[in-house]
Amino acid sequence: MTSSPPAAARGRARRSRSDSRLGDSIFFNLSRGSGILLLVIMAAIAGFLAYRSGIALSKDEGNFLTTFEWNPDAPKPVFGIAVLAFGTIVSALIAMVIAVPVAVGIALFISHYAPRRIAQPFAYLVDLLAAVPSIVYGLWGVLFLVPHMDGLTAWMDQYLGWTYVFDQTQAGVTPRNLFTVGILLAIMVLPIITAVSREVFRQVPRMHEEAALALGATRWEMIRTAVLPFGRPGIISASMLGLGRALGETIAVAIVLSANSVLSLHVLDPGGGTFAQNIALKFNEAQPFGRDALMASGLVLFVITLLVNGAARLIIARRKEYSGANA
Amino acid sequence: MSTATTIADSTPQLRRNLTTARLPKWAPAGVALLSIGLGCAVGAGAGLASHLQWGIIAAALFVVLSYALSARVEGRRQAKDRLATAVVWVAFILAVVPLVALTFYTVQQGLEVLDGNFLTHSMKNVISSGPGGGIYHALIGTLEQVLLATLIAAPIGLLTAVYLVEYGRGRLAKWVTFFVDVMTGVPSIVAGLFILSLWNIMLGFDYSGFSGSLALAILMMPVVVRSTEEMLKLVPNELREASYALGVPKWKTILRIVLPTAIGGITTGVMLAVARITGETAPVMMLVFGADAINGDPFNGPQQSLPLYIWQQYSMVNNDFGYARAWGAALVLIFFVMGLNLVARGIARWRSPKGGR
Numbered sequence: 001m002t003s004s005p006p007a008a009a010r011g012r013a014r015r016s017r018s019d020s021r022l023g024d025s026i027f028f029n030l031s032r033g034s035g036i037l038l039l040v041i042m043a044a045i046a047g048f049l050a051y052r053s054g055i056a057l058s059k060d061e062g063n064f065l066t067t068f069e070w071n072p073d074a075p076k077p078v079f080g081i082a083v084l085a086f087g088t089i090v091s092a093l094i095a096m097v098i099a100v101p102v103a104v105g106i107a108l109f110i111s112h113y114a115p116r117r118i119a120q121p122f123a124y125l126v127d128l129l130a131a132v133p134s135i136v137y138g139l140w141g142v143l144f145l146v147p148h149m150d151g152l153t154a155w156m157d158q159y160l161g162w163t164y165v166f167d168q169t170q171a172g173v174t175p176r177n178l179f180t181v182g183i184l185l186a187i188m189v190l191p192i193i194t195a196v197s198r199e200v201f202r203q204v205p206r207m208h209e210e211a212a213l214a215l216g217a218t219r220w221e222m223i224r225t226a227v228l229p230f231g232r233p234g235i236i237s238a239s240m241l242g243l244g245r246a247l248g249e250t251i252a253v254a255i256v257l258s259a260n261s262v263l264s265l266h267v268l269d270p271g272g273g274t275f276a277q278n279i280a281l282k283f284n285e286a287q288p289f290g291r292d293a294l295m296a297s298g299l300v301l302f303v304i305t306l307l308v309n310g311a312a313r314l315i316i317a318r319r320k321e322y323s324g325a326n327a
Numbered sequence: 328m329s330t331a332t333t334i335a336d337s338t339p340q341l342r343r344n345l346t347t348a349r350l351p352k353w354a355p356a357g358v359a360l361l362s363i364g365l366g367c368a369v370g371a372g373a374g375l376a377s378h379l380q381w382g383i384i385a386a387a388l389f390v391v392l393s394y395a396l397s398a399r400v401e402g403r404r405q406a407k408d409r410l411a412t413a414v415v416w417v418a419f420i421l422a423v424v425p426l427v428a429l430t431f432y433t434v435q436q437g438l439e440v441l442d443g444n445f446l447t448h449s450m451k452n453v454i455s456s457g458p459g460g461g462i463y464h465a466l467i468g469t470l471e472q473v474l475l476a477t478l479i480a481a482p483i484g485l486l487t488a489v490y491l492v493e494y495g496r497g498r499l500a501k502w503v504t505f506f507v508d509v510m511t512g513v514p515s516i517v518a519g520l521f522i523l524s525l526w527n528i529m530l531g532f533d534y535s536g537f538s539g540s541l542a543l544a545i546l547m548m549p550v551v552v553r554s555t556e557e558m559l560k561l562v563p564n565e566l567r568e569a570s571y572a573l574g575v576p577k578w579k580t581i582l583r584i585v586l587p588t589a590i591g592g593i594t595t596g597v598m599l600a601v602a603r604i605t606g607e608t609a610p611v612m613m614l615v616f617g618a619d620a621i622n623g624d625p626f627n628g629p630q631q632s633l634p635l636y637i638w639q640q641y642s643m644v645n646n647d648f649g650y651a652r653a654w655g656a657a658l659v660l661i662f663f664v665m666g667l668n669l670v671a672r673g674i675a676r677w678r679s680p681k682g683g684r
Contacts, residue, residue: 020576027578031490034483035503038552041545042506045513045521052524105418113415122419124672129426131668133606135634136657139641140429143650151377187425194422218404220411241512248514250609251634255641276516280609291523298520302513309512313505 045302053296056289064296069261070278072293073286079293081300083263087178087272088301091253092246094182094267095189100239102186103193110194111201112223123198130191138255141184142176146256149175149183153268168268176258179267181274184252189242196241196316200234201227233315240312244305250276275301348400355412358396362388382424386417430661437658440651446659449631451620455644462656464621468630472536472615473605475625476543481597483544484551491552492559493581510549518545519610527614534616536625539632542610547600554596558589591674598671602664608634633660 057064059077067080110123153175157168166179204227212222228235259273259281279294286294366385375381393413398406448461487507491500522542526532562585570580586593616629617639633656640653 020579023578024576027581028490028494031486031494032499034486035490035495035499037483038487038503038510038548039506041548042510044525045517045545048521048524048529049517052528102418102421105415106422109415109419113412114419125426126422127672128665128668129422131602131665132426132429133608133634133660133664135606135608135637136429136433136661139637139653139657140432142641144428144432148377148379151375151380152383155380190422218408220408221404223411244512248512248516250514250516251612251638255638276514276609279516279520280612283613288528291528295520295524298517302517305512305514305517306509309509310505313508 046299049295049299049302052292053299056292056296059289060293068263070282070293072290077289077293081275081297083261084273084275084278084297085300086263087257088247088274088276088304090267090272091178091181091185091274092243094179095185095246096239096243098183098186099189099193099242100235103190103238103242104197104235106190106194107197107201108223108227110198112219112227126191126194129187130195134188134249134252135255137184137188138252141180141252141256145184146174146176146180149180153177153179157268165265166268167266169266170269173270174258175268175270176256177268177270178257178272181253181257182267184256185246185249188249188252189245192245193238193242196238197231197235200231200238204230237312237316240308240315244309244312247308248276248301248305249274250280253277254280349405350397350400350409354396355393355409358392358413359389362386362392386420389413390417433654433658433661436651436654440655441658445652445655449619449621453619455619455640456646456648458648458651460652462633462636462652462659464618465631465633465636465656466659467621467623468536468615468618468625468632469605469634471623471625472540472543472611472630472632473601475537475540476547476604477597477601479540479544480547480600481551484548484597484600485555485593487548487552488555488559489581489586491556493577493585507549507552510545511553513546514609515542515546515607516609516613518542519613521545522610523613534614534629535627536615536622536630536632539611539615539630540625542614543604543607546607546610547604550600550603551597554599555589555593558592558596559585561592562588591677595671595675598667598674602667602671605664605667606634606660608638611635612638633663 056072056079060067060072060079061076062069062078062080064080066082067078068083070079070084071077072079106126110119110126114122153168154171156166156179157171160166161168208226208230209222212226213219217225253274254277257273257277258270259277260271261273262271264271275297279298282290282294363385365388366381369375369384370378370381390410390413394406394410397409401409444459445461446466447463448459449464450460451464453460487503491504494500495503519542522538522545526538526541527534532538566584566588567580570584571577575583611632612635615632615635617635618629618631622628622630637653637656637660640649640656643649644652
């Protein structure tokens with residue numbers, strides 16, 4: 001795909017004048033330098049966080065992986081990421097369970113179901129969801145969504161309480177819990193999953209679709225036999241991109257969740273925490289050592305998102321055209 | 328005409344087999360109306376307070392009724408098709424509802440405090456638990472920080488994209504491409520922590536708007552690279568070749584031919600990236616710190632910014648006056664970001680290089 005001029009033309013341009021050669025080499029090195037700078041920044045993020053984490057971990061009196069509490073500034077510093085890791089993963093999973101089917105549905109709607117003329121405006125509308133800043137999502141979440149979740153939470157407690165997960169131990173408490181956070185995160189990652197899946201569905205070979213229809217398939221059978229199999233890798237990597245965003249979301253979670261250091265599978269009970277939310281809330285009152293401890297948790301978050309995003313990119317790399325970076 | 332009727336009359340058996348019964352065209356709309364009505368009736372009848380529940384009941388009814396009706400009249404295969412259509416429509420509406428609810432609620436709440444006074448005054452000497460005050464200092468801070476971040480990130484991003492498209496071959500380009508992709512997923516709070524450890528702890532600088540800009544620039548760079556890259560790839564190769572054939576050196580070709588051709592798309596990409604970082608709260612909260620008075624100097628002392636202002640009004644003031652100011656600032660922020668988005672996409676449609684896509 002990269003456009004390369006014929007070697008002969010390039011050679012001629014190079015040889016023409018010495019000042020043009022100088023200009024070429026300056027420009028080449030400048031642009032290569034910025035590329036290298038990006039790599040250096042990524043390496044520096046990992047390096048600096050690892051260095052500060054090393055300082056923090058050497059003085060941790062608890063087990064960093066299994067301790068529940070977060071007290072790095074106590075005389076005997078004790079802190080661990082068990083609750084944070086659990087909360088991060090659970091809220092992101094809830095978000096994925098809700099967002100992926102809905103996003104695939106929306107993508108299908110825009111690419112195959114919506115009347116041609118309104119499909120494009122609808123696509124814009126969904127993209128606009130991505131434009132809303134996360135702080136506004138957070139504010140809306142806590143002042144609008146949380147009060148509206150009361151009824152739904154009571155419902156789930158009543159009818160699904162037997163699953164243990166949806167059991168509410170204190171009835172009627174404000175639903176600032178991991179489940180509400182999951183719903184909010186689902187709304188926030190919908191646009192990226194939709195945008196990438198939509199692009200994939202658009203690239204399904206027209207011939208496959210028409211062949212399916214010509215064999216008498218209904219529209220759904222055509223989608224099931226032609227569109228979805230073709231789009232599966234795209235859907236997977238789109239979901240992982242969304243997952244990466246959900247894992248790293250900070251301020252919306254910090255506003256909506258009423259955090260504590262209890263690890264509980266009851267997702268309808270307030271409490272728990274996530275990596276990013278913990279950093280945002282503990283940061284201001286943290287002493288220098290407390291900051292180092294927060295950086296250690298930040299490093300874990302960085303590594304997790306790096307792995308998730310890297311995997312998504314490797315899956316998608318086979319088809320370069322739908323990167324989704326512009327979503 | 329006459330032949331057709333004869334065939335139909337003579338072979339009624341065949342005709343029935345070829346075309347099975349179909350639901351009328353207005354059936355989906357009718358089912359939708361019916362289920363919305365039923366959803367409201369059940370919700371109101373059972374005294375469910377939350378409209379979320381009404382909506383869920385209506386959506387479930389719509390899906391089930393579409394399937395059942397179609398299964399009775401048209402057969403199972405058609406019913407499955409109707410089911411899928413119903414589910415897809417419901418999914419789309421599920422996405423539109425929060426967007427509309429959020430926009431509507433923000434506008435409704437924000438307009439209550441938004442006036443000339445709110446836009447032109449800071450929070451200096453305002454008792455934060457009472458009414459009054461404004462976002463002028465936050466507006467200034469946001470504009471300066473975003474401008475600085477753009478000045479850092481846009482050239483680097485642009486040059487990197489030029490490298491990837493015009494020069495990039497071999498291992499380095501592959502690594503850069505991969506890590507740019509991965510970098511788009513770096514959580515904003517991690518970028519903030521990095522700048523904090525490098526700029527503030529190691530190099531010893533104090534809170535300032537500029538250190539916030541550095542973190543925002545990190546978040547902005549990969550977005551600029553990706554969008555610029557896509558645009559440069561759309562520039563037809565013939566243009567480059569024509570330029571080389573005239574003996575124009577490569578760097579001049581890039582500066583005078585390639586970049587101007589793609590400038591519309593590049594502008595769009597940069598604007599979308601600006602829109603994205605304008606709403607970032609986490610790094611700003613760590614690095615800019617926040618202030619109540621106007622501080623026009625991004626290099627010295629704490630500043631304020633719009634997202635941070637919303638956060639502080641919500642979490643620290645935490646009463647109705649604080650919420651009102653937070654909504655006012657949120658409305659301004661959303662207006663700015665969505666406006667930027669719409670204008671950027673408009674430019675993209677208007678000035679994208681022809682060919683491809």
